[in-house]
Ligand SMILES: C[S@@+](CC[C@H](N)C(=O)[O-])C[C@H]1O[C@@H](n2cnc3c(N)ncnc32)[C@H](O)[C@@H]1O
């Protein structure tokens with residue numbers, strides 16, 4: 001293996017501060033991430049002049065990974081085909097409300113599970129919403145070698161492939177070895193898939209039990225050799241849904257999080273630009289990964305999708321049968337709602353600013369009409385005191401997010417995503433066999 005250039009990342013955060021951050025995030029998540037007791041028919045109409053992203057959820061996988069926190073069901077072809085038809089109808093309803101979109105993110109599950117349905121859905125979306133300039137999809141290492149996969153070329157701008165690790169022990173631990181192949185097989189298949197789309201992203205996970213620093217270093221070195229346009233390195237998130245299946249078996253205790261993150265930043269940072277706390281791109285503008293970062297407002301279609309519109313979070317029904325009935329009745333999937341006050345919205349945007357290392361006073365002034373340092377006085381003071389941010393001497397509107405700040409952004413975003421998963425868990429809990 002070639003020796004990789006390394007950059008130097010200093011002290012990140014001590015473990016007691018990571019634990020404290022988790023506790024603070026836990027407090028806010030409990031306070032904010034729950035739904036109002038209303039059942040809606042559809043989302044509100046768009047606001048003139050606002051830009052929206054369309055999110056579409058495909059909740060099917062041929063195999064269910066025990067650590068996975070996403071909304072997904074075991075694949076049955078007839079259910080999945082029926083679902084895609086409903087998804088396209090839901091897009092028609094959204095069009096009738098007056099929406100257009102600047103981009104589309106299709107998330108899963110495994111979005112390429114029936115390529116012909118996915119193709120029809122993308123073509124339908126592009127016809128309904130002529131503003132769509134980019135389409136992003138997610139898939140797994142088995143799907144990329146199906147004969148129909150190549151048909152997505154020219155339609156998809158960014159394809160994200162879930163690898164998680166090239167280490168066979170980790171693939172066996174997560175039961176992906178038998179389902180998706182060995183690390184060497186996956187690596188070989190990726191080489192063929194990389195050139196099909198303008199951007200290919202590889203998803204990796206760190207924080208598995210038994211994943212030593214050497215194993216992680218090897219994963220990062222292999223990625224540098226493979227040289228995909230984009231890489232995402234998620235910390236393993238353990239939530240109320242996956243706690244039983246992974247705690248003490250698949251998940252590490254978290255005490256090495258900072259050391260692991262240092263390896264990732266040192267290795268990938270020397271060859272890639274860091275786009276968010278966990279995304280690295282070969283050039284600065286690599287399409288998109290966390291659609292929530294680049295889009296203040298997004299609308300979700302499909303079962304279990306989230307939307308963020310104005311000051312409200314909306315959640316679509318998690319039941320497949322209920323989703324089908326709602327579409328049949330002319331309603332969209334949007335069913336539940338949570339309104340946020342101004343301060344909560346500003347705190348959320350500060351979190352995203354830290355996470356994306358793009359924190360701008362101008363953005364807060366022009367989009368939210370506030371002075372960042374006054375409106376979030378306590379938060380900004382704390383971030384400066386621990387060395388997560390500092391003023392940019394060359395541009396007073398710019399706030400520099402330090403390596404410590406990027407790591408804090410990762411810890412906070414991990415907690416935030418886990419909190420979102422608690423919302424999913426609560427809404428999935430009442431589901432019966434007939435809902436799936
Ligand atoms: C929704 S999945 C779709 C990818 C595809 N189905 C696969 O597994 O290859 C997107 C990514 O989420 C990440 N992911 C899923 N569960 C996670 C968890 N508990 N913690 C961190 N990342 C997770 C994985 O990296 C996965 O590739």
Ligand code: SF4
Nearest residue numbers: 061064065068108109
């Ligand atoms: S990690 Fe991917 S394949 Fe596994 S259950 Fe989650 S979405 Fe499905």
